[in-house]
Structure formats: C-alpha cells, structure tokens
Amino acid sequence: MEQKTILKLSICIITNYPGLLTLDAESSLAPKLKFLKSRGASTSELTEILSKVPKILRIKKDKTLSRYYDFVKEIVQSDKSSNFQVSLPLPHGPNKIRNVFALRQLGMPQDLLFPLLVSQSGTVHGKVRFEESLKKVLEMGFDPTTSKFVQALRMLYQMSEKTIQEKVDVYKRLGLSGEDVWEMFKKWPTFMTNSEKKITQTFETFSKCGLVEEEILSAFKKFPQCIGASEHNCVDTFLGLGFSKDEVAVIFKRLPLCVSYSAELVKRKTEFVVKEMNWPLQAVVSFPAVLGLSMEKRVVPRCNVIKALMSKGLLGSDEPPPVGSALACTDELFLRRYVRKHDDDEELVAELMGILRGSRAS
Numbered sequence: 001m002e003q004k005t006i007l008k009l010s011i012c013i014i015t016n017y018p019g020l021l022t023l024d025a026e027s028s029l030a031p032k033l034k035f036l037k038s039r040g041a042s043t044s045e046l047t048e049i050l051s052k053v054p055k056i057l058r059i060k061k062d063k064t065l066s067r068y069y070d071f072v073k074e075i076v077q078s079d080k081s082s083n084f085q086v087s088l089p090l091p092h093g094p095n096k097i098r099n100v101f102a103l104r105q106l107g108m109p110q111d112l113l114f115p116l117l118v119s120q121s122g123t124v125h126g127k128v129r130f131e132e133s134l135k136k137v138l139e140m141g142f143d144p145t146t147s148k149f150v151q152a153l154r155m156l157y158q159m160s161e162k163t164i165q166e167k168v169d170v171y172k173r174l175g176l177s178g179e180d181v182w183e184m185f186k187k188w189p190t191f192m193t194n195s196e197k198k199i200t201q202t203f204e205t206f207s208k209c210g211l212v213e214e215e216i217l218s219a220f221k222k223f224p225q226c227i228g229a230s231e232h233n234c235v236d237t238f239l240g241l242g243f244s245k246d247e248v249a250v251i252f253k254r255l256p257l258c259v260s261y262s263a264e265l266v267k268r269k270t271e272f273v274v275k276e277m278n279w280p281l282q283a284v285v286s287f288p289a290v291l292g293l294s295m296e297k298r299v300v301p302r303c304n305v306i307k308a309l310m311s312k313g314l315l316g317s318d319e320p321p322p323v324g325s326a327l328a329c330t331d332e333l334f335l336r337r338y339v340r341k342h343d344d345d346e347e348l349v350a351e352l353m354g355i356l357r358g359s360r361a362s
Contacts, residue, residue, distance in 0.1 A: 028057075035062050036069060049073055053114035072114055075104070099124040102134065106144040116150065123157045133157040140186055151189040159192065170196045174203060175217050184224035191224040202227045205259055209235045210249030219256035229260030237263040241270050247285045255288040266291060269299070273323065277303055283323040290327055302326055304355045305338055314342070 036046060050057065053072050059065040096117065103113055103124075116124050124130060133156040142149040156164075171181045185192055206216040220227060231237070238248045238258075251258055258266075269291050273279045284290060293299050306326055309315050320326065329337065339352045 032057050032062075032065060035065070039066060041069075045073070052110055053117065055115065068117070072117070075100075075110070075113070095127050095130070096124050098127075099130050103144065106138075108144045108149070112145075112147060112150050123154050126157070129157060140182070142186070148189060152185070155185075155189045155192050164192065167192050167194075170199055171220075174199070174220075175213060176220065180217075180221055184221060188224040191227055194228045199227055202259060205231075205235060206252060206256075209238075209252050210245060211252060215253060219252070223256045226256050226260050231260060231262060233263065234259055234261065234266070237266050241267065242281055243285070247281070250285050251288045255292065258288055258291060261291055269293075269295065272299065272303075277306070277320050277323075279320060279323050286322075287324045287328060290323055293327060299327060301356045301358060302334060302338075305352050308352060308355055309338060312348075 033046065037043075041049075049069060049072055053068075056065060056068045056072070059068060100113060100117055103116070123133075133153055136156055137149060137152045138144075140152065142152050159167075168178055168181045171184075172178065176184075202220075203216055206219060207213075211219070235248055238251065239245065243251070270281070270284055272295070273284060273290060274281060290299065303326070306315070306320055310318070310320065315321065325337070326334070339349060339356070342348050342352070
C-alpha cells in the first residue's frame with residue numbers, strides 16, 4: 001500500500017478515534033492496514049469500515065482482526081441491501097452476533113452499534129444478563145437510536161443488583177425517593193457510577209454556598225450530571241473572583257451545573273465578561289449560563305460585534321446591552337437584533353458578518 005494511501009486512511013480513522021494517536025503509524029497501524037488490504041479490501045472499503053469502527057485496529061492478532069472486520073463489513077453491506085446473514089466466528093461469537101442483531105433490529109445506528117461490538121466492557125457478551133438489561137432499558141423508555149440508550153444498557157449490564165441498590169440507598173439517605181433516582185438515571189445514566197464520597201462532596205459543596213436541602217435535591221434531580229463532575233473548590237473560585245456568598249448561592253440555584261466547571265474556565269469567562277466587555281459581576285449572577293457557552297463559537301464572536309457597534313455609536317449607549325440580550329438569544333434573533341437592523345448599510349452588514357464569522361479581528 002502506498003504511503004500516501006496509508007496517511008489518508010490514518011487521518012480519516014484518527015479523526016473518528018483520536019485514541020489511535022497512541023499507536024505508531026509505521027510499526028502498528030501500517031502493518032494492519034496492509035494486512036487488510038492484502039485480503040482484497042479496497043481503499044474505499046477500508047475507509048468506510050475503519051472509519052465506522054476504528055477501535056478494531058487495536059486488536060493485536062491478525063486472525064481476530066480479520067474476523068471483526070468481516071463482521072462489521074457484512075453489517076454495513078447488509079444495511080444497504082436489507083439482508084443480514086452472518087456466520088463468522090468471533091470471540092463470544094454466538095452471543096455477540098445475537099445481541100448485536102437484537103440491537104440492530106431495534107434501530108440502533110452503526111455508529112453506536114459497532115463500538116459496543118469491540119468494547120472491552122462486555123456489554124454484548126452475555127445472554128441472560130444482556131436480555132434482562134435490555135428489557136429494563138426498553139421499559140424505561142430509552143430511545144435505541146441515542147447514545148443515552150447505550151449508556152443505560154452498559155450501566156445496568158455492568159452493575160450488579162446489589163451495587164445498584166446500594167447506590168439508590170445513598171441517594172435515599174439524602175432525601176430522594178427511589179423514583180427520583182430512576183428519573184435521574186433516565187436523564188443521565190452514568191450518574192449511577194458516582195461513589196458515595198463524590199455524592200456527599202457535591203451535596204456539601206452546594207450546602208457550602210448557601211443552598212438548603214430542598215434546593216440541593218432539586219438541583220440533583222434536574223441536573224444529575226453535576227454530581228459526578230463537581231469541583232471540590234468551586235465555591236472558593238467564585239468567591240475569589242469577587243462574588244459574594246449570596247451571589248454564589250444565586251448562581252448555583254440558577255445553574256447547578258456551575259458546580260462542575262473548572263476554576264480555569266470560570267476565571268477565563270468571568271474575566272472576559274468583566275474586563276473585555278465591561279459588564280458587572282452582577283451580569284454573571286443574572287445570567288450564569290454564560291459560563292457554559294462556547295467562547296469560540298458564541299461569546300467572543302458576538303461580543304466582537306457588540307464592540308464594533310459600540311465603537312460606531314450605533315447602540316445608543318456607551319454601555320453594552322444586557323448580557324442575556326447579547327448571548328442568550330438564538331443566532332437568528334441575534335442577527336435580527338444586531339446585524340440585519342442595519343440592512344440599509346450593506347458595507348456595515350458585511351463588516352459585522354465578517355466579524356461574527358471570525359474573518360476579522362476586533
């Protein structure tokens with residue numbers, strides 16, 4: 001295989017699975033690509049198959065690699081022809097084929113199905129446990145076409161009934177009901193893996209910033225993902241930026257996910273809002289969601305447009321508009337509010353669109 005072809009394939013595959021960057025292209029990837037090529041695979045076929053399930057390139061034995069490759073290939077081809085007949089031997093073969101077929105029949109897309117096939121978690125290895133876990137996930141109403149379905153299936157498959165009950169009991173001791181816990185599971189399945197220490201730490205963090213028990217439990221129910229990602233010193237981070245304890249409490253009540261934001265992120269975004277845009281700290285208190293917005297895709301481009309309009313005296317004030325007005329609205333509303341209202345000046349509109357798209361620095 002030509003070096004250029006290997007490079008092209010590698011880039012395509014690594015884009016979908018950055019973990020392959022840890023493998024040496026010459027000593028690890030190239031031999032496997034050459035091996036698959038020697039079995040008659042075309043470059044286009046390799047690109048299609050390996051871009052869908054690049055993890056199989058981590059398989060060390062050629063024989064096992066070829067089996068997985070052929071299995072994936074048959075599924076891809078059968079999806080095009082609506083014909084599915086596989087008799088290829090695989091590790092845990094009968095179970096894997098049956099379970100993958102069951103998920104496929106439920107409508108699970110290839111980009112979710114194939115990672116399960118080669119996953120080390122063993123989610124599709126078993127028979128009885130897989131069937132029980134799948135039944136529970138379906139009864140809870142998870143959509144088989146979503147990643148959340150896979151997360152839920154994996155959690156229920158990997159965790160014993162005893163472990164699950166122990167997790168539920170931890171939340172019950174905090175004041176939640178069993179139904180609350182399972183509703184949280186539906187929103188964020190992986191929250192069930194949180195340790196008792198992590199759960200308690202998050203509870204104490206919310207309590208430290210002034211939330212009462214009822215407010216903390218409400219935050220848990222609305223945003224279960226914040227439990228596992230909570231930053232231990234997040235309250236100190238906000239206080240260090242000049243927020244009062246009461247303001248921190250308001251921020252956390254309005255956006256519990258703030259508990260999961262890193263100190264670096266909070267500092268960078270808060271300082272941008274205050275120093276670059278001259279918004280007061282109160283702007284963050286009023287609209288804490290700004291801390292969760294993308295700096296590159298939303299905050300900076302929109303703020304650059306606002307600054308350009310202010311420099312031309314087109315906002316009718318020396319002060320920037322409310323942070324929510326500039327950053328909370330949809331793209332369409334922002335354009336209508338700050339760009340298209342100047343449609344009579346084509347040159348200005350072009351300039352503002354250029355700034356918004358990042359083609360010109362402010």
